[in-house]
Amino acid sequence: MIIYGIKRRLITGILLSLMAALGFGLSAVLVKAGMSSVSVKTATVISLISSTAVTMIVAFLLHYEEIFSLSPVAFIWFILAGLITFLGGRFLNFHAISLVGASKASAVVSATPLFAAILAVIFLDENIGVMLGIGTAMIVFGITLVVIQE
């Protein structure tokens, strides 16, 4: 019975992870296809409208009580995260997609964990291990391969 429960959670986790990968993967292609007659600014705002609707529904369905007990300070951090991730990150990501295409831009943007690791080493005093070194070298080489096409 316990093993069955663990197996079910694992399968659910794998399916949800696949949903996440599909969502992230298709997002760039869909925006590239829809951006032919519109500026990056408008595309960013429209995509954020639908993103807000979906995440708000999920958040209210799963964390209704938590939302009404949030501290005011939390909202300051939410604003900061919103500015960095969406006014900064998504806007520049869409710009990159419109200029070099969805496949190349995605390959470069997917190097985010490398930057996160570098920031963690600088600000959180995490150590640089062998795996991190190999991963960094591979990411740099992979991106170079994508960038230097001609």
Place this chain on the structure above:
Amino acid sequence: MNETAKKITYYGFLFAVCAAFLYALSALVGKKITDDFSSPMVASAFSILFGLVATGSMFFRTVSKEARYLSGRSWVLIGLSGCASALGVSGWYLALNVTQVVVVAPIVAVYPLITILAASLFLRGIEKVTKKTVAGAIIVVIGVLFVGFGT
């Protein structure tokens, strides 16, 4: 490649690198939020909401001008893109709720390969997917897995 095309490509990759850096920075801010204030799903929902308010206010003039003449097809595709990335975020956090990060991270890390596959299927007339892009993306994905397990 002429000078203008080179410049466009250069700026495109520069923007992509800057976006990756900002997403990484937001992960640090996200860690602070989820450690001290709320669950990741709530943090995402409100961050996106405030992101919408900020971009909507900043780009209001452009958006109000263009939105009127935007084709239904563009509305649907860009709207679906927003839904897809929201499903990505939701799926990521929900997956972490039911299973370990060692299962979730490698699966989610393959998303650039899904982009390449989808681009080669649906963007045939718009962009060319080269062998070098595919090879580069595969190497980046493997590198990301190394970084993930290394930290």
